[in-house]
Every structure is written in structure tokens, then in C-alpha cells.
Amino acid sequence: MKADPQAQRRLLDLQAIDTALAQLAHRRRTLPEHAELDTLARELSALEDERVRAQVAVDDLDRDIARLERDIDQVRARKDKDQDRLTAGSGPARELEALQHELASLTRRQTELEDAELELMEQRETAQAALDQVTGRIDSTRQRRAEVEQTRERTLAEIASEEQFKTSARAPLANDLPADLVALYDKIRENSGGLAAALLRAGRCGGCRLELSATERGRIKAADPAEVVRCEDCRRIMVRTAESGL
Structure with missing residues (x-):
């Protein structure tokens, strides 16, 4: 030729x-933001799993605490009822003595339930702290993802503008050859x-x-x-x- x-x-x-x-x-394909966003996506997925587990732990404790509170309320109601009967002093002496024993038993039961509730509330405080921590990490990671996405979009826009300029220069040159x-x-x-x-x-x-x-x-x-x-x-x-x- x-x-x-x-x-x-x-x-x-x-x-x-x-x-x-x-x-x-090549620059578009290999932008470091692509790799960082992939990493952040994996981190967010893992954090979301961790958050779900932490939320389940809090919910389970809330459910157990609510159950104990119902049990405590029932014991208190029973105590109040027995105390009213004992205060009234009506009935045989043997029955009044049985009421006194039942009141003592209910008091011990109430103490046990309240101690168990206190322990669960302490566990819930720890579980809530763990949930708050992972939620904060998720918020921070999402913020970083948004920043990286903005950087990537700005860079892609710059690349597209440069490509348009180069392409517009190429066409007349190629046509003239x-x-x-x-x-x-x-x-x-x-x-x-x-x-x-x-x-x-x-x-x-x-x-x-x-x-x-x-x-x-x-x-x-x-x-x-x-x-x-x-x-x-x-x-x-x-x-x-x-x-x-x-």
C-alpha cells in the first residue's frame, strides 16, 4: 500500500x-473508587448481619424482661390480696397463719424475680451498647460510601468530558486521511x-x-x-x- x-x-x-x-x-475501568466501593459493600453487608444479630439480642432481652415484669405484677397483686385478708383478720387462725406463710413465700418469689429482672436489664444495657456501636459503624461506612461515590462520579464526568474532546478531534482527522x-x-x-x-x-x-x-x-x-x-x-x-x- x-x-x-x-x-x-x-x-x-x-x-x-x-x-x-x-x-x-482503562482509567475508567480501574478507578480505585470501584474497588473501595466493593470493599465498602462487603463491609456494610457484614455490619448489617451484625446489626441484625445485635437487634435480635436486644429484642429477646426485652421480651424476657416484659415476661418477668408480668410475673412480678402477678406476685404483687397476690401479695396485696393476701395482705388485705390478713389485715382484716377475718377467718380461722390456721387460715391466717397460712396467709402469713404464703406472704413470706411470695416476698421471696418477688425478690427472686426482681433480681432476675435486674440482671436482664444489665444484660440489655450491654446489648444495647453493642447495637448502638454497630449502628454507628454502619452510619460511618454509609457516609464513606457516599463520599467515594461522589468522588467516582466527578472523576467519571471528567473522563467522559475528555473522551468527548478526544473523539471530536479524532473524527475530522480520520476523515481527512x-x-x-x-x-x-x-x-x-x-x-x-x-x-x-x-x-x-x-x-x-x-x-x-x-x-x-x-x-x-x-x-x-x-x-x-x-x-x-x-x-x-x-x-x-x-x-x-x-x-x-x-
């Missing part, structure tokens, strides 16, 4: 734009990791960085300036300039 040497040199401008676009795409040259360039770029045209500098291919053999240098030196030459090793287009060292 042949193309005007100036058009070949302009391929380097096109390659520079395409390289910049590829770098922007020979169609067959651009077609060859695009095909090579697709098969060569995005790099299709490189400067031949000091006898070295700018694509694969390998030094040309003496035979290859002679072949390229003898070639028509309009001939589109390609590296024997990487098959990329080598653009010749005064720096080529031929």
Missing part, C-alpha cells in the same frame, strides 16, 4: 488520540492491542521497541517514501521521518 508521507505522519496524531482514548477507558490507510490502521490496531502506527526512530520500531536488522534497514531505506512499511516483527506501521536513522 502507498500513501502520502504526510498522511503517514498524521497517522501518528491519530494514534496519539486513540492511545489517549484507550488510556481513558486516505480511507484505505485508515482501514489498514484500524485493522492493525484491533489485532495489536491498540497500537497500530509508531515512529521509526534511530533504526528501532516504536511499536515493539526492537532494533531493525541491517537488511531490514536497507529494504526500508530503498523503499518509495510513499510506501507504507511495516515492522517484520510486530507488523505495525512504521512511520519514517528524519529521526528514523536510515
Whole structure:
């Protein structure tokens, strides 16, 4: 294939734009915020599980405390009733004595229940502290996630703006070059990791960085300036300039 040497040199401008676009795409994919958000998502999931367990512990204690309070109320009501009967002093002496024994038993039972309730309330205080702690960690992690999301969105907007600028510059440049040259360039770029045209500098291919053999240098030196030459090793287009060292 042949193309005007100036058009070949302009391929380097096109390659520079395409390289910049590829770098922007790579930057978008590898933003550190992506990895951090994934980490934060896992942390939040684990914290939510921890919060559920802590909430269940508090709820269970609340339920047990409420049950004890009902039992204590029943004992108190029974004591009040027996105390009223004892105060009235009506009934046989044996019955009054039995009431006194029952009152003593109910008092012991009330003390046991109140001690158990106090212990559960202390456990609940500890469980509530654990729940408050994990809730605070969730709030802090969510805040960090929001900050990272904002940073990511700002960066993505910057990348999109730069891509739009590069793309708008690429279209007229590509349209101004020979169609067959651009077609060859695009095909090579697709098969060569995005790099299709490189400067031949000091006898070295700018694509694969390998030094040309003496035979290859002679072949390229003898070639028509309009001939589109390609590296024997990487098959990329080598653009010749005064720096080529031929």
C-alpha cells in the first residue's frame, strides 16, 4: 500500500488520540473508587448481619424482661390480696397463719424475680451498647460510601468530558486521511492491542521497541517514501521521518 508521507505522519496524531482514548477507558475501568466501593459493600453487608444479630439480642432481652415484669405484677397483686385478708383478720387462725406463710413465700418469689429482672436489664444495657456501636459503624461506612461515590462520579464526568474532546478531534482527522490507510490502521490496531502506527526512530520500531536488522534497514531505506512499511516483527506501521536513522 502507498500513501502520502504526510498522511503517514498524521497517522501518528491519530494514534496519539486513540492511545489517549484507550488510556481513558482503562482509567475508567480501574478507578480505585470501584474497588473501595466493593470493599465498602462487603463491609456494610457484614455490619448489617451484625446489626441484625445485635437487634435480635436486644429484642429477646426485652421480651424476657416484659415476661418477668408480668410475673412480678402477678406476685404483687397476690401479695396485696393476701395482705388485705390478713389485715382484716377475718377467718380461722390456721387460715391466717397460712396467709402469713404464703406472704413470706411470695416476698421471696418477688425478690427472686426482681433480681432476675435486674440482671436482664444489665444484660440489655450491654446489648444495647453493642447495637448502638454497630449502628454507628454502619452510619460511618454509609457516609464513606457516599463520599467515594461522589468522588467516582466527578472523576467519571471528567473522563467522559475528555473522551468527548478526544473523539471530536479524532473524527475530522480520520476523515481527512486516505480511507484505505485508515482501514489498514484500524485493522492493525484491533489485532495489536491498540497500537497500530509508531515512529521509526534511530533504526528501532516504536511499536515493539526492537532494533531493525541491517537488511531490514536497507529494504526500508530503498523503499518509495510513499510506501507504507511495516515492522517484520510486530507488523505495525512504521512511520519514517528524519529521526528514523536510515
